[in-house]
Amino acid sequence: MDEMNGGGLRAQATTVLRRLVGRDDAEFHDGQYEAIEALVEGGRRALVVQRTGWGKSAVYFVASLLLRSRGAGPTLIVSPLLALMRDQVAAAERAGVRAEAINSANAVQWGEVIAKLEADEVDVLLVSPERLNNPAFREQQLPELIKRMGLLVIDEAHCISDWGHDFRPDYRRIKDLIMALPDAVPVLATTATANARVVADVQEQLAAGGAEVFTLRGPLARKSLRLGVLRLPGPRAQLGWLLTHLGDLPGSGIIYTLTVSAAEDIARLLREAGHNVLAYTGRTDTEERARAEQALKGNEVKALIATSALGMGFDKPDLGFVVHVGAPSSPVAYYQQVGRAGRGTDNADVLLLPGTEDREIWRYFATSSMPDAERALAVLGELEAAGTAVSVPALEARVNVRRSPLELLLKVLAVDGAVERVQGGWIRTNEPWSYDARRYARVAAARVAEQDSMIEYETTAGCRMEFLSRALDDPDAAPCGRCDNCAGPWFAASIDDGAASSAQAALGRVGVELEPRLMWPGGMDRLGVPLKGKLKPEQQATTGRALARLTDLGWGGRLRTLLSENGGEPDAPIEQGMLQACVQVLANWGWSERPVAVVSMPSRSRPALVSSFARGIAEIGRLPYLGELAYGNGGPRGESGGNSAFRLAAVWGQLQVPAEMAQQLAGAPGPVLLIDDRVDSRWTATEAARVLREAGAPGVLPFVLAIAG
Structure with a gap:
């Protein structure tokens, strides 16, 4: 790095830039050098909001090499996506910057990367924001990195702000990382997509500890x-x-x-x-x-x-x-x-x-990153009661929240300091937590x-x-x-x-495979249901079919309107066009054994639709319609939604095979079609198949109008 030792900072930076881009006539865009100067000579905290293609990566690569030439440690770049990391590592290597990444896609290489870090053979290390909350990384690698870090870069910094369009809860943890850095370590945040409210939020977090933030904002219009x-x-x-x-x-x-x-x-x-x-x-x-x-x-x-x-x-x-x-x-x-x-x-x-x-x-896809008060308190209560680390699967069996929303909720609560991820799962901290309804309402209204x-x-x-x-x-x-x-x-x-x-x-194409459930959810014993492990083969459904997914371009649109959980259309017999499309699904099914009868689910919300669907298929297929299953003990408990364990517990033991249907199933020469309007978790269909199999059906082929999601 001898070329960085002569001349002033601008001359040194220009030399590095030209080496990076491979052009002897390269010059900085407006603002690039000013950002580099703020980091390298000022040791400042900087926010750069510039349009895509302006050259934000050049700022942190040049700054990194200049800082390294002055004896600083490696740069840590927090980057949100694997695709982005791949591009950044490739760009760095082309420019002669020794870059490595630690992420979910290269776990087998972590040992090599850590060895290179220890040997001071890494100029830039890229990690995901989620990695900052990984217990092993947080406790073993991060403290040493903080001691040696020459520059911290937060790429796509709008993800820090829950006002932004792509909020990532783990990004909020960066504020804690900034607080832990020695005062002399410069920090750079970059983004191309931040309005004034997001900029203010990011500035506030960069200023953690009372530091001043240098903000460089350029025009965002793209002339091309x-x-x-x-x-x-x-x-x-x-x-x-x-x-x-x-x-x-x-x-x-x-x-x-x-x-x-x-x-x-x-x-x-x-x-x-x-x-x-x-x-x-x-x-x-x-x-x-x-x-x-x-x-x-x-x-x-x-x-x-x-x-x-x-x-x-x-x-x-x-x-x-x-x-x-x-x-x-x-x-x-x-x-x-x-x-x-x-x-x-x-x-x-x-x-x-x-x-x-x-x-x-x-x-339909609205998934708020703001915690729901009732669910958050339920999660905190279970963790507090456990008094030890609880894994996400174990916690899923204790609170009625699906896996993805549960993981997101835990991240939000961790950012608030109410929970902490440790080896073995999550624990409740001693930090008090209250639901900030006013803020979350403002964010929802902004969206x-x-x-x-x-x-x-x-x-x-x-x-x-x-x-x-x-x-x-x-x-x-x-x-x-x-x-x-x-x-x-x-x-x-x-x-x-x-x-x-x-x-x-x-758009007229029809038919989507409906895979059967093969494993019972974990933790069912906590909900009073004596199930675990695999479903027995004699309890399972066979792979079924749906007319379409609710998200499909063709029939999906019509089914979303018909079956919307926000009201949908009034219950009515199935449309002839939809029934004929279902007949086409049957024609294309390719089953190994033709069904011998039709059975339907009892429907509280759309009995006319489900019954007419089942009767129509039976008539067209010249199959006997055996009627519908019955609910016992008051029917499914609780509300729809929630995770697998709670969904199964809600229907376990609630479906019954009427005596007359059981008589007709006994000794049936083939499988039965099980008709319903839609499936989501598939546990209702799984439980229906179980009781039908136990009543004598040699096989069950679920057939529904729509698959949610």
């Missing part, structure tokens, strides 16, 4: 982006437009969807039409995600059809377009996703195809306002880039002169007849 909105009448038209015009879009890009099912359906349809695309969702495993990212970066595919799983930090400078089929729930989230495009090019196209059901989908603002973006007659910039409280917001409102629509709205027919056929 050409924005547009095309309102189409529904999914058929959206799919038809993609089939007609995907090939017209420049280069390769991303097509975002709101649901996993939509991404998979659109990817399948486009592939069948000859387009080279891949799906990228939360169901895509880690290795496949990495391959898909590389395929897009190498222009080996036209597009990734992605959910928000492909988000922060994905770096392809020449990404040519971003299309949204359905809108994100806030302009800030939308700005961040479209910011993937046009980083290193003069032109990129961004088009929003709003969905007619966007608001409904936003509500509703963001949804309203997204609708306003879709319908505005003004400049779209200016609108997004104002949503981020950018004082430099101004008309772009390029969007469809400034310069006129740049996209065609036509849809080929053949594309429309293909879209209609795709």
Whole structure:
């Protein structure tokens, strides 16, 4: 690092920058050097809010190498996503920065990374915010890192703020990390998506201990982006437009969807039409995600059809377009996703195809990161009563909260200091905790306002880039002169007849596998239910079918409207079109043994729908309808929802096989179809299959209209 020892700081920093980017004429963008100077010479805490592509990573890589040349320890970068970490490590290595990561995808390499840290052979270490709460990392590696750390970087710092669109509870823990650092260690927080309220929240946390925060904020408008909105009448038209015009879009890009099912359906349809695309969702495993990212970066595919799983930090400078089929729930989230495009090019196209059901989908997926008072107190009570560490699976059997919401709730409570993660699980601390209802209500109201603002973006007659910039409280917001409102629509709205027919056929596809439960939930004995381990083969259902998932593009929309838990439609016999679609599911089933009879679930909310569904299938299939199961002992206990253990406990022992049905099942030559309107946890269907099998049915084939989720 001899080249860093001569000249003033600016000369040294410029030398490092040119080595990083591989260009002898490279110069700093406005603000980059000022941020580096604040960190390296001032040892300050800095917040940098700059548009995507401005070069925030150059700031922390240059600062890291300059600090290392002065004898400082490694830089710790807190980064939220594996994709982002992969890109950052790759960028660092290209620039000669020795970078390593510790995350869930490289656990086998942790020992090597730690050995390199101990040998002072690491310039930059990337960790996830969740790693900061890992007991082994927090107790064994983090204290030593804090002693030696040369610079702390919080990437995508808007995640710190629960006012932000992508709040991550573990990010709040960074405030504690900052408090633990020696005063001389500089701290850098970076983001491209923070409005004034989020900036203030992040500044407050960076200032922990009374330090002053240097904030550098630049204009957020992206001159390379050409924005547009095309309102189409529904999914058929959206799919038809993609089939007609995907090939017209420049280069390769991303097509975002709101649901996993939509991404998979659109990817399948486009592939069948000859387009080279891949799906990228939360169901895509880690290795496949990495391959898909590389395929897009190498222009080996036209597009990734992605959910928000492909988000922060994905770096392809020449990404040519971003299309949204359905809108994100806030302009800030939308700005961040479209910011993937046009980083290193003069032109990129961004088009929003709003969905007619966007608001409904936003509500359907609304998972608040704010704790529910009743559930939080229940969790705290159980941990306090235990007096020792309780694992999440064990806690799940004591409180009626599903695994993912329970883990999120524990993180929020940990940030508040009420619980702590230790080896073996979670414990209750001595910190008092009270529910801050006023704050949580304000946050919830802010998120509703963001949804309203997204609708306003879709319908505005003004400049779209200016609108997004104002949503981020950018004082430099101004008309772009390029969007469809400034310069006129740049996209065609036509849809080929053949594309429309293909879209209609795709949306009409039916049938989703319904996997049976094979293991009882843990902790059932605590709920008075004597079950554990595997279901016996003679108790199990066979793999069933559903007409669709509630999140599917085709039948999913109709089923969401029909079966909405917020009222839905009045109970009525099944529509003939829906019944015929179910008959098509039966025709495509491919079962090993044909059913010999039809049985239905007793329904309190939609008896006419379920009964007519069962009778219709029986009549069309020329099968005897044996009637419906009966509820005993008052029927299912408690409310719907909650985790597996409580869902099973609610129905255990409550379903009965009527005597006449049992007589007909005895000696039945084949399986029976079990009809219901929807499944969620699948425990009601599992319990129904158990009692039917025990009554003599040689097999049970569940068949429902919808799978939730």
